[in-house]
Amino acid sequence: MKILVCISHVPDTTSKINFTSGDAEFDTNGVQFVINPNDEFGLTRAIWFQEQQGATVTVVNVGGPDTEPTLRKALAIGANEAIRVNAAPKDGFFVATQLAEVIKAGNYDLVIAGKESLDYNGGMVPGMLAGILGYNFVNSCTDLKIDGTSAMASREIDGGKEIVSTSLPLIIGGQKGLVEEKDLKIPNMRGIMTARTKALNVLEPVSSEATTKAVKFEKPAPKSAVKLINADNLDELISLLHNEAKVI
Amino acid sequence: MSILIYAESSSEGKFKKVAFELASYAKKVAESMNTTVTAVTVNNADASELSKYGVDKVLKVSNDKLKNFTAKAYADVIKQAAEKENVKLVLLSSTTDSLYMAPLVAVALNASFASNVVGLPVSMSPFQVKRTAFSNKAFAITELETEVKVLSLAKNSYGLVENASTLAQEDFAAALNDGDFSVKVESVEKASGKVTIADADVVVSGGRGLKGPENWGLVEDLAAVLGAATACSKPVSDLGWRPHSEHVGQTGKPVATNLYIAIGISGAIQHIAGINSSKVKVVINSDPEAPFFKVADYGIVGDAFDIVPRLTAKLKEFKANNS
Numbered sequence A: 001m002k003i004l005v006c007i008s009h010v011p012d013t014t015s016k017i018n019f020t021s022g023d024a025e026f027d028t029n030g031v032q033f034v035i036n037p038n039d040e041f042g043l044t045r046a047i048w049f050q051e052q053q054g055a056t057v058t059v060v061n062v063g064g065p066d067t068e069p070t071l072r073k074a075l076a077i078g079a080n081e082a083i084r085v086n087a088a089p090k091d092g093f094f095v096a097t098q099l100a101e102v103i104k105a106g107n108y109d110l111v112i113a114g115k116e117s118l119d120y121n122g123g124m125v126p127g128m129l130a131g132i133l134g135y136n137f138v139n140s141c142t143d144l145k146i147d148g149t150s151a152m153a154s155r156e157i158d159g160g161k162e163i164v165s166t167s168l169p170l171i172i173g174g175q176k177g178l179v180e181e182k183d184l185k186i187p188n189m190r191g192i193m194t195a196r197t198k199a200l201n202v203l204e205p206v207s208s209e210a211t212t213k214a215v216k217f218e219k220p221a222p223k224s225a226v227k228l229i230n231a232d233n234l235d236e237l238i239s240l241l242h243n244e245a246k247v248i
Numbered sequence B: 001m002s003i004l005i006y007a008e009s010s011s012e013g014k015f016k017k018v019a020f021e022l023a024s025y026a027k028k029v030a031e032s033m034n035t036t037v038t039a040v041t042v043n044n045a046d047a048s049e050l051s052k053y054g055v056d057k058v059l060k061v062s063n064d065k066l067k068n069f070t071a072k073a074y075a076d077v078i079k080q081a082a083e084k085e086n087v088k089l090v091l092l093s094s095t096t097d098s099l100y101m102a103p104l105v106a107v108a109l110n111a112s113f114a115s116n117v118v119g120l121p122v123s124m125s126p127f128q129v130k131r132t133a134f135s136n137k138a139f140a141i142t143e144l145e146t147e148v149k150v151l152s153l154a155k156n157s158y159g160l161v162e163n164a165s166t167l168a169q170e171d172f173a174a175a176l177n178d179g180d181f182s183v184k185v186e187s188v189e190k191a192s193g194k195v196t197i198a199d200a201d202v203v204v205s206g207g208r209g210l211k212g213p214e215n216w217g218l219v220e221d222l223a224a225v226l227g228a229a230t231a232c233s234k235p236v237s238d239l240g241w242r243p244h245s246e247h248v249g250q251t252g253k254p255v256a257t258n259l260y261i262a263i264g265i266s267g268a269i270q271h272i273a274g275i276n277s278s279k280v281k282v283v284i285n286s287d288p289e290a291p292f293f294k295v296a297d298y299g300i301v302g303d304a305f306d307i308v309p310r311l312t313a314k315l316k317e318f319k320a321n322n323s
Helices: A037-053 A065-077 A092-106 A125-133 A189-197 A234-244 B017-033 B048-052 B071-084 B096-108 B217-226 B234-238 B269-275 B304-321
Strands: A002-006 A009-011 A033-035 A056-062 A081-085 A110-114 A136-147 A150-157 A160-167 A170-174 A200-203 A212-218 B003-006 B037-042 B057-061 B089-092 B112-117 B128-133 B138-144 B149-153 B168-171 B184-190 B202-206 B229-232 B259-263 B280-285 B298-301
Touching: A002 A037, A002 A092, A009 A065, A033 A037, A033 A065, A037 A056, A037 A065, A037 A110, A037 A136, A037 A170, A056 A065, A056 A092, A065 A081, A065 A189, A065 A200, A081 A092, A092 A110, A092 A125, A092 B112, A110 A125, A125 A136, A125 A170, A125 B096, A136 A160, A136 B071, A136 B096, A150 B096, A150 B184, A212 B112, A212 B128, A234 B280, A234 B298, A234 B304, B003 B017, B003 B071, B017 B037, B017 B048, B017 B089, B017 B149, B037 B071, B057 B071, B071 B089, B071 B096, B089 B096, B096 B112, B096 B149, B112 B138, B202 B217, B217 B229, B217 B259, B217 B304, B280 B304
Parallel strands: A002 A056, A002 A110, A056 A081, A081 A200, A110 A170, A136 A170, B003 B037, B003 B089, B037 B057, B057 B168, B089 B149, B112 B149, B202 B229, B202 B259, B259 B280, B280 B298
Antiparallel strands: A009 A033, A136 A150, A150 A160, A160 B184, A212 B138, B112 B128, B128 B138
């Protein structure tokens, strides 16, 4: 089984978010970048398939040379090889069209991408890949088992979960649950050393236009200070929630 | 040129509240475009309630094969309805199901797509919307550059606006093929009779401050009085005290509710990112330095084991006198 894991290179979840160029661009100054958490759950599941079922795992990112440390980390975690499509990820559609080319050329059976990235939160790349390629697609996937060309998956739904059956080739929108938090792998020294010798192939992008553009960013208005209520005066809280906030 | 919305129903065949919010929003946008609102419903026999929120026409799809949500098939239905009505703007809500099918709808219609849209379009020409990004730490003004556009509206970002209309009801038979059902639902596990985080107006959430799963009765009792859903922080779900489906935060479920009550949750930046779209936030924590106090509207410093039962009792009394 050939697995492709799509990796987004995103600001660490604790990053302060600021903008430059008249609030038109994200300010990367001092920001630590990581593998998008939803992608990391998918990568770890892919490595499980590699160890248990002999799959090969390729990781791919659409981005500039500055994203290579993130791909190297994925290699250190255990991916067999990496691909970088050398283009700025202009929008979700642009990224999906680039990835679709990689998938067609590499004949992957299973493609795992996080259900959304924690930077632009578009939540569209896995679905658009499925739409472009006509492959089967399970989003918000919390468990995945593959047997030959058959797949069983759990999908999170509002208020519960659903078990679905489908077949390869398959696109998965991954999230926590594909593996548990405690199963995430921290690269060890051997992994880091081996990663240096693994292939990281750079591909030039195919011609494609973005369909959306973030023209300006805004930060939420500063919040007024919390109203503290004495623990012995709970009636005041109820009164505030009823009369002032009007939520009960 | 009508605006098309997908009015989502629950498995019991009743409209979800988000369907009415979407209709309210669509009506307002339609007014500025001088056009009408058309809704698509699936297996919902009585669509008349949509007329309260300004929907002009409904395309009713009835098909046993669509009993379970199947993203590809539902996307195909929306696509065919959009083409039939020559629609340039498709609006979806932000439920798990709608977010699942939205990119499929966009690709099928050669449309651009923006998710997490909050508020009315910033500009109609060029078409720009405001959406949340960076896990609620910022907004992005996003331009959609194709002729056909798909938006998903963030929950609770617009609200319900009543606007009576005359509703024309029409049966619509979408042509579906086997490929639409290549992902087959085998079983659904859903706690019945429980308010879900996605549907709730109030969410009561517990953190590690509650010391163990055996104390969750505190959270559940308070939630029961408020008709609220229960939720938890990431450490609580990682420790296995509560199921994944209750984990809210950046890597868990997003919460955009009217009232969010956090008990014994310190307020790590990842937790706040996931719940920050909630309108009113209340924190109960014994540590006055807990970061949650910086983002909350109301706070009580003190012991949850003392405060929460008393608050529950008082709210019970309040509800009895005010219902």
